[in-house]
Amino acid sequence: MNILSQHRSLELHRAAEFIRLHSMEAIGSCGAGHVGGVLSIAELTALLYQEVLRYDPKYPEDPARDRVVLSKGHCGPALYAALALAGFFPMEELLTLNQNGSSLPSHCNMHKTPGIDIGTGSLGQGASLAAGMALGLKKRSSASRVFLILGDGECNEGQVWEAVLFAAHQQLDNLIAYVDVNKQQLDGYTEDICSLGDLRSKFESFGWRAIQADGHNIDELHNATQEILRETGRPGIVIMDTVKGKGWSGVDGKPGVHHVPISSEQLEEARKEITHRIESLTAQLEGIHD
């Protein structure tokens, strides 16, 4: 089993903090954004773009690349930060988020942003898109894989479950999904709005391999990912236990943090907290020889 070294794990944790920092800078530059759900997928996007995915940032349309479908498309800023760090476009561009004529709209658009494989923003649709892409890749014997990122609130949409049934029926083992169980949606806690019950057993009963993991623990996420990628004959999902707004005390685990305005003072506060963690991770990394 491919287990991350302690050094690599720390590096990836640091990459996640960079994604947090740059997402907050971008959201701060336009004054408001989907902070809660952006911060909860920092570890996942770091792991995917720094460790797992196959891509060439200089050739974003490479047919041999792995595909990413951020079905919770309102969390574009996290993906943009991951893409910029991976070299798809200059870091400075992140600060054009949502500006007039920007190539970085709040919701992902493949025709605007290099590295975005498919447009999303209407919740639920990414699930079917990912299933269709996985099917299409299989039909042309491609080795590329599809990585689908769902929100927990998004799992209210019937379309998600239609796609889940289909993917199992078609034995799409080139499809791996992640559901960001940050326990909140727009109007409040998922449990108070339309209880999702036991997601793991739901996916299992729909014919998927399902693994629970701490979505803020790179090693757990990595191991779960590797296990699912080895799976044959069925799709798999990592049920990520996460915290909405993770990593900035202004929103971390608080209610009502779905879409929030960010003042320059708040941005400065977030910047301080995250930079502090980056420095401490760097110090730890310097103490370890890989």
Added chain:
Amino acid sequence: MGKDIRQVYTDTLLELAQTDDTICVLESDLMMATGTKAFKEAYPDRFFDVGVAEANMVGIASGLSSEGKIPFAASFGTFASRRTFDQFFLSANYARLNVKLVGTDPGITAQFNGGTHMPFEDVGMMRLIPDLVIIEPCDTVSCAALVRLAAKHQGSVYIRLHRKGSQTLYDERQQFELGRGQVLRDGTDVTLIASGFVMVPEALKAADLLKEEGIRAAVLDMHTIKPLDEELVLSFAQKTGAVVTCENHQVTGGLGGAVAELLGEQLPTLMGRIGSQDKFGQVGTLDYLLEAYQLRAEDIAEKARRILAKNS
């Protein structure tokens, strides 16, 4: 600062609910956006947040309606229309039920939510549903009045609801009727027919611009797009001989389409349509989007000038 339009919507529902216990509210995880939390707090047993599941919401609203309730169900206009169309068409309308579907953030007012959230087609889709009533209030006064009328109307209604921001164009005592447009300004040279929070003021501004050039423009607030106030449109088309429709929507299918169909059949009149010209939405500030889709008063005035030049 006046009340946000969305607050007028919720306050009106609260007022209606006091005397009518069949009024209920449905949301699909956008209560915080629509602003109906006060209704949930006042009437928790008549408020249902179904989660992110718009089609399900409209089906549930239809079921509630068949049991005698008057449901007001809301989402962003894109999802209220596109994601629920078959449910709204069949479960609510073909079944002749009484569902009030609310689509918020019309056209460019979706602003920073961008192309996925910017409805330029909802009215066009809704116009295809037989007997459906479609309204788009332009201010606080007409919003309260039209929501009351929608509740009273026996049958389904689509309400295109502006969400954030306030403006009051009408006197509090103004009376409204579904299917009867309002004459905001009389004129003899050209008729500007507008709907909604963004375009009615732009049309009024355009009339001011034209006035400076000696062109007398009439301005109609067509708050009910379906059924269209045919009598009013025909009489003004007759009187002025030139018409410009102004909508925060595609020029096909909506207000411009409705007026063009009517005039084409009954009173061919030179006309122009202001609205999105077969384009998708995008992110941006309101000013930027007004310009990008050519919805500004200057664009309306220019369209009017061109038509008048053709007419002469």
